[in-house]
Amino acid sequence: MKQEAETASGAPATLWDRARQLASREILETALRLFTEQGYDETTIAQIAREAGVSQRTLFRYFGTKEDLLGGNQDRFGQVLTDTISELPAEVGVWEALRAGVAAVLALHDSREQALERFRLLHNTASLRAGWLEKRLRFQEDLLPLIEARMDAATGSVGAKARAVIATAFACLDAASMTWVDNDGKGDIMDLYDECLATVRG
Amino acid sequence: MKQEAETASGAPATLWDRARQLASREILETALRLFTEQGYDETTIAQIAREAGVSQRTLFRYFGTKEDLLGGNQDRFGQVLTDTISELPAEVGVWEALRAGVAAVLALHDSREQALERFRLLHNTASLRAGWLEKRLRFQEDLLPLIEARMDAATGSVGAKARAVIATAFACLDAASMTWVDNDGKGDIMDLYDECLATVRG
DNA sequence: GACTGCTTGGCAGCGACTGCCAAATCGCAT
DNA sequence: ATGCGATTTGGCAGTCGCTGCCAAGCAGTC
Numbered sequence: 001m002k003q004e005a006e007t008a009s010g011a012p013a014t015l016w017d018r019a020r021q022l023a024s025r026e027i028l029e030t031a032l033r034l035f036t037e038q039g040y041d042e043t044t045i046a047q048i049a050r051e052a053g054v055s056q057r058t059l060f061r062y063f064g065t066k067e068d069l070l071g072g073n074q075d076r077f078g079q080v081l082t083d084t085i086s087e088l089p090a091e092v093g094v095w096e097a098l099r100a101g102v103a104a105v106l107a108l109h110d111s112r113e114q115a116l117e118r119f120r121l122l123h124n125t126a127s128l129r130a131g132w133l134e135k136r137l138r139f140q141e142d143l144l145p146l147i148e149a150r151m152d153a154a155t156g157s158v159g160a161k162a163r164a165v166i167a168t169a170f171a172c173l174d175a176a177s178m179t180w181v182d183n184d185g186k187g188d189i190m191d192l193y194d195e196c197l198a199t200v201r202g
Numbered sequence: 203m204k205q206e207a208e209t210a211s212g213a214p215a216t217l218w219d220r221a222r223q224l225a226s227r228e229i230l231e232t233a234l235r236l237f238t239e240q241g242y243d244e245t246t247i248a249q250i251a252r253e254a255g256v257s258q259r260t261l262f263r264y265f266g267t268k269e270d271l272l273g274g275n276q277d278r279f280g281q282v283l284t285d286t287i288s289e290l291p292a293e294v295g296v297w298e299a300l301r302a303g304v305a306a307v308l309a310l311h312d313s314r315e316q317a318l319e320r321f322r323l324l325h326n327t328a329s330l331r332a333g334w335l336e337k338r339l340r341f342q343e344d345l346l347p348l349i350e351a352r353m354d355a356a357t358g359s360v361g362a363k364a365r366a367v368i369a370t371a372f373a374c375l376d377a378a379s380m381t382w383v384d385n386d387g388k389g390d391i392m393d394l395y396d397e398c399l400a401t402v403r404g
Numbered sequence: 405g406a407c408t409g410c411t412t413g414g415c416a417g418c419g420a421c422t423g424c425c426a427a428a429t430c431g432c433a434t
Numbered sequence: 435a436t437g438c439g440a441t442t443t444g445g446c447a448g449t450c451g452c453t454g455c456c457a458a459g460c461a462g463t464c
Contacts, residue, residue: 016430016441044419055444060421130336134328137335156397159384163377164398171369179362195358196366201404218410218461247451257413262452 024062027052031069036117040125067131072118074132077105078139085146094150094162095197098169101143106189116185123181140166172196226264229254233271238319242327269333274320276334279307280341287348296352296364297399300371303345308391318387325383342368374398 030052034043045066049056063069084104085097092100109115122128140163148162176192232254236245247268251258265271286306287299294302311317324330342365350364378394 014431019430020442045421046419056421057444057446058442061443064421066420126336129339130332133335133339134332137331157381157385157394160377160381160394160398161401163380164374164402167373167377168370168402171373172366175362175365175369178365179359182361183359192359192362196362199363200366200370200402216461221461222411246449258452259413259415260411263412266452268451 020062023052023054023058027054027059027062028069028071032071032117035070035121040121040128067128070118070121070128072109072114074135076108078135078142080104080108081139082142082146085143090150092150094147094165095169095201097147097150098143098166099193099197102169102173102193103190112185116181119177119181123178136170140170168200169197172200222264225254225256225260229256229261229264230271230273234273234319237272237323242323242330269330272320272323272330274311274316276337278310280337280344282306282310283341284344284348287345292352294352296349296367297371297403299352300345300349300368301395301399304371304375304395305392314387318383321379321383325380338372342372370402371399374402 027048031043031048034048034051045056045059048069049059052059081101081104085101088097088100106115109118122132143166144159144162147166148158151158151162151165172193173189175196176189179192180187180189229250233245233250236250236253247258247261250271251261254261283303283306287303290299290302308317311320324334345368346361346364349368350360353360353364353367374395375391377398378391381394382389382391
């Protein structure tokens with residue numbers, strides 16, 4: 001499982017790398033297909049492994065958990081979030097900064113259809129929702145120092161205020177994406193986000 | 203497992219009920235003790251059952267899942283929330299209504315110490331956090347119609363706006379309780395909540 | 405004391421996940 | 435091409451949360 005450098009053209013150097021990439025894609029596609037066909041909870045690792053033509057053990061070596069089989073590297077979201085916001089000039093306010101971060105993360109999705117499919121799966125499966133919310137909470141904690149730095153330290157607990165602002169931004173993203181899914185992907189999520197935030201901030 | 207009526211004095215009618223109540227308390231206390239002693243993930247059901255003097259099977263009959271062993275009937279929270287808010291007069295605004303709901307839920311805790319202990323466990327254990335957030339999301343959905351009814355249906359998506367308001371209230375509760383735990387339970391959560399909300403709503 | 409019915413415990417099993425070891429496979433030097 | 439070392443794979447057993455099933459035990463009733 002050593003990570004080898006790839007050639008500039010994107011074609012992997014060794015046969016092993018090529019095989020790995022192939023297996024990875026095969027597993028991911030099989031998983032997503034089965035998930036949408038029969039639901040996440042109703043799909044077992046054994047079934048995915050069987051239909052993808054690998055052993056369970058190997059499948060777990062490629063993707064550590066069942067959730068990871070959803071693809072769309074959720075772990076990258078956190079990185080993009082913090083990167084985007086930390087690269088913003090210091091004058092940019094907290095709300096604007098968070099909006100930029102949210103927009104950057106949403107821009108990561110390949111296509112509207114894929115995003116809708118994943119969102120739908122996420123919103124309709126309790127176990128997935130739980131895992132996602134947990135991951136998101138960690139992103140929020142990572143954002144804490146960045147947002148604190150941009151807030152004018154007036155009275156009271158700065159930590160609490162920063163946390164509240166961050167959590168509110170995510171809350172609005174939540175409300176927006178849930179409404180978006182309910183409407184079958186009609187409209188733009190960022191518009192909904194803005195609408196939500198405007199409502200909250202009166 | 204039939205639920206028998208209890209006498210007015212609180213003393214259960216039959217011997218069975220008494221034994222059940224005893225066993226239930228014993229299990230709950232053992233679980234909470236072990237959780238705080240050695241952590242939630244590091245405590246196995248087998249260990250709790252052994253130390254509580256019941257079989258695993260029986261333990262699972264009393265409490266369906268490991269999370270339920272945390273006690274503090276989280277399922278009741280949702281009921282209290284919706285009840286409190288739906289009993290409020292129609293003139294009460296959404297923010298005020300949600301504040302009342304939050305206050306009512308917080309008032310459910312037996313003592314400050316117990317609440318702090320549970321909150322600490324919750325905030326420090328990823329798996330617990332995930333489950334809790336998921337449950338909370340369901341509460342939010344339950345609240346949706348109640349809050350929608352209190353909002354002036356202006357332009358845009360009422361659903362999105364209501365969701366945003368609810369999610370924001372919970373976000374502030376989150377920020378408040380996390381800060382509260384970080385400060386080892388100093389101060390009042392509702393004060394922190396108000397501070398968070400004030401910051402968000404500018 | 406026997407009968408009814410609730411409760412309990414034990415066992416087997418499922419599904420996600422991990423550690424361990426042997427076998428297959430690749431890449432490379434000779 | 436052959437052999438060798440590194441890597442990948444598969445299989446097996448085991449853990450942990452959780453469930454279904456069945457037999458044994460015990461409270462309450464006649």
